[in-house]
Amino acid sequence: MSLRLAGLGPELAADLSAVDSLVRSSIEARPGAAASAALELLAAGGKRLRPVLVLLSAQCGPAGIGGGARAAAAAAAVELLHMASLVHDDVVDRAWLRRSRPTVNARFGDAFAVQVGDLLLAQALLMLGSAGIPGGLVVFAEAAAGMAGGELAQLGGMGRPRTLGTYLKVIYRKTGLLTGACCQLGGMAGGLAGHALHSLAKYGRRLGASFQVGDDLLDVVGDAGLTGKVPGADRAMAVHTLPGLSHGERGFEHRARTLSALLAQAAQRALVAVPPSPARQALWDVAEDLPWRTA
Amino acid sequence: MTARELSAEFCEALVLACAAGAPASAGQMVRDSAAAARIAATALSGHAGPGDGRALLAADLDLAKAFQLIAGWDRGSVTVILAEAVALGANRRAGGGWDGTGPTPEFVAACCQAGGTLADRTEAECMSLARFGRLLAEAGGEAAAALLPALPASPGARLAALLRAWGMLVEGPRA
Numbered sequence: 203m204s205l206r207l208a209g210l211g212p213e214l215a216a217d218l219s220a221v222d223s224l225v226r227s228s229i230e231a232r233p234g235a236a237a238s239a240a241l242e243l244l245a246a247g248g249k250r251l252r253p254v255l256v257l258l259s260a261q262c263g264p265a266g267i268g269g270g271a272r273a274a275a276a277a278a279a280v281e282l283l284h285m286a287s288l289v290h291d292d293v294v295d296r297a298w299l300r301r302s303r304p305t306v307n308a309r310f311g312d313a314f315a316v317q318v319g320d321l322l323l324a325q326a327l328l329m330l331g332s333a334g335i336p337g338g339l340v341v342f343a344e345a346a347a348g349m350a351g352g353e354l355a356q357l358g359g360m361g362r363p364r365t366l367g368t369y370l371k372v373i374y375r376k377t378g379l380l381t382g383a384c385c386q387l388g389g390m391a392g393g394l395a396g397h398a399l400h401s402l403a404k405y406g407r408r409l410g411a412s413f414q415v416g417d418d419l420l421d422v423v424g425d426a427g428l429t430g431k432v433p434g435a436d437r438a439m440a441v442h443t444l445p446g447l448s449h450g451e452r453g454f455e456h457r458a459r460t461l462s463a464l465l466a467q468a469a470q471r472a473l474v475a476v477p478p479s480p481a482r483q484a485l486w487d488v489a490e491d492l493p494w495r496t497a
Numbered sequence: 498m499t500a501r502e503l504s505a506e507f508c509e510a511l512v513l514a515c516a517a518g519a520p521a522s523a524g525q526m527v528r529d530s531a532a533a534a535r536i537a538a539t540a541l542s543g544h545a546g547p548g549d550g551r552a553l554l555a556a557d558l559d560l561a562k563a564f565q566l567i568a569g570w571d572r573g574s575v576t577v578i579l580a581e582a583v584a585l586g587a588n589r590r591a592g593g594g595w596d597g598t599g600p601t602p603e604f605v606a607a608c609c610q611a612g613g614t615l616a617d618r619t620e621a622e623c624m625s626l627a628r629f630g631r632l633l634a635e636a637g638g639e640a641a642a643a644l645l646p647a648l649p650a651s652p653g654a655r656l657a658a659l660l661r662a663w664g665m666l667v668e669g670p671r672a
Contacts, residue, residue: 331576
C-alpha cells in the first residue's frame with residue numbers, strides 16, 4: 203500500500219508541483235557539476251512526504267494567500283534539507299541505489315557527494331531565509347542539528363544490542379525532529395500559534411517515528427523494485443534497528459507494523475488540538491496509511 | 498601561514514575585527530556570529546578532508562550547530578551571508594577549484610562581510626571588507642594589506658593588527 207499522498211486533491215498536487223519548481227530553481231541557481239547531480243536526485247522522484255506535511259499544516263491555519271507562499275518556500279527548504287541528508291547518508295551507509303538510481307557517491311565518489319550535500323543544505327537555508335517566517339530558521343537549524351545528532355547516535359550504537367527505548371530515542375531524533383519541524387514550520391506559515399502549533403509539531407515528531415519504523419522494516423522485508431533501495435543496508439552496516447534485530451523471529455513483521463501503528467495513532471491523538479479542517483483530516487489520513495506502506 | 502592554511506580560529510577573529518564599531522548592545526550577537534564562523538569553518542574543513550562516516554556526520558552536526566547559533570538573532574542576513582558562502586564553496590570544491598582543507602576564499606570573504614553587517618556598515622563598506630577577505634585567502638596577507646587603506650578606519654586598524662599578530666604582514670600596511 204502506498205501513502206494517500208497522490209489522492210490529496212488537485213490543489214495540493216498543484217502546490218507540490220510549485221514546491222518542486224522552487225527546489226529545482228534553487229539548485230539551478232548554482233550551475234555546476236554538484237547542481238547537476240542534485241537535479242538528477244530531484245528528478246528521480248520520492249514521496250515528498252515532508253513538503254506535504256508543511257503544506258497541509260499551513261492549511262490548518264487561518265492565513266490566506268500569503269501563508270501559501272511562505273509555506274511553499276518552507277516546503278522547498280525542508281525538501282532540500284532532506285535531499286542533503288539523503289546524499290550524506292548514502293556516503294555513510296555506502297549505499298549505491300537510491301530512488302532506483304545509482305547514488306551520487308556511487309557515481310561520482312564520496313568527496314564529491316559530500317559537497318553536493320553541503321550545497322543542498324546551504325540552498326535549504328537560503329530558501330527558508332527567503333520564506334520570511336519569524337523564528338523559522340531556529341526551528342529549521344534545530345531540526346538539522348537533531349537529525350545529524352540522531353544519525354551519529356545510530357552510528358555510535360553500531361554492533362551493540364539496542365532496547366526499544368534507545369531505538370525510539372534515535373528515530374525520534376534522526377527522523378521525528380525534521381517531520382516535527384515540517385509541521386511546525388507549516389503551522390507558523392499558516393498563522394497558527396500556541397497549543398495548536400505545539401500539537402502540530404508533536405504530530406509531526408510522532409509521525410516521523412512511525413515512518414522510520416516502517417522504513418527500517420522495509421530495509422528487512424522491502425522489495426527493491428518498490429522501495430528503490432537495496433534492502434539489508436542496515437544489517438550490512440551492523441546498524442541495529444528494531445525490525446532488523448528481531449528479523450527471523452516469528453511475527454517480527456507484525457510487531458514492527460504494530461509499533462509503527464501505535465506511533466501513528468499517537469500522532470493522530472495530537473491532532474485533537476488542531477482546528478477541524480479538510481487539511482487536518484488529510485494529516486489524519488496520512489498517519490492512518492503510514493504503518494501499512496510498502497514503498 | 499599561506500592563504501590555504503587559514504584556520505577556523507582566524508575566521509572567527511576576522512568576524513570580530515570586521516565588526517569593530519558595532520554597538521555594545523550587539524556584543525553577544527557578534528560573539529555568536531564569530532563563533533558560528535569558526536564552527537562552520539571547522540565543519541567544512543572536515544568535509545573537505547578524508548574521513549569516515551562518523552567524521553562526516555560529526556561535521557554535519559557542527560555545521561547545523563553553527564547555524565543554530567546565529568538563527569536566533571534577528572540578523573537573518575548573517576545566516577544568508579554564511580549559507581551563500583557554503584554554497585559557493587561546495588560548488589568550488591565539487592568542481593575541483595579548491596584543493597585545500599582550509600576555508601575557501603568565498604568563506605573568508607563572507608566572514609568579513611558578516612562582520613561589517615553586524616556593525617551596521619553600508620553595503621559598499623561590507624563589499625570592500627568582503628573583497629579584502631577574498632584577496633587574503635587567494636593571495637595572502639601582503640597582497641590583502643594593499644586594500645587596508647580603503648577600508649573603514651576601525652575595522653581597517655583591527656585587521657592590520659590581526660595580520661601582524663598572525664604573522665601574515667611583516668612590514669605593516671602601505672599608506
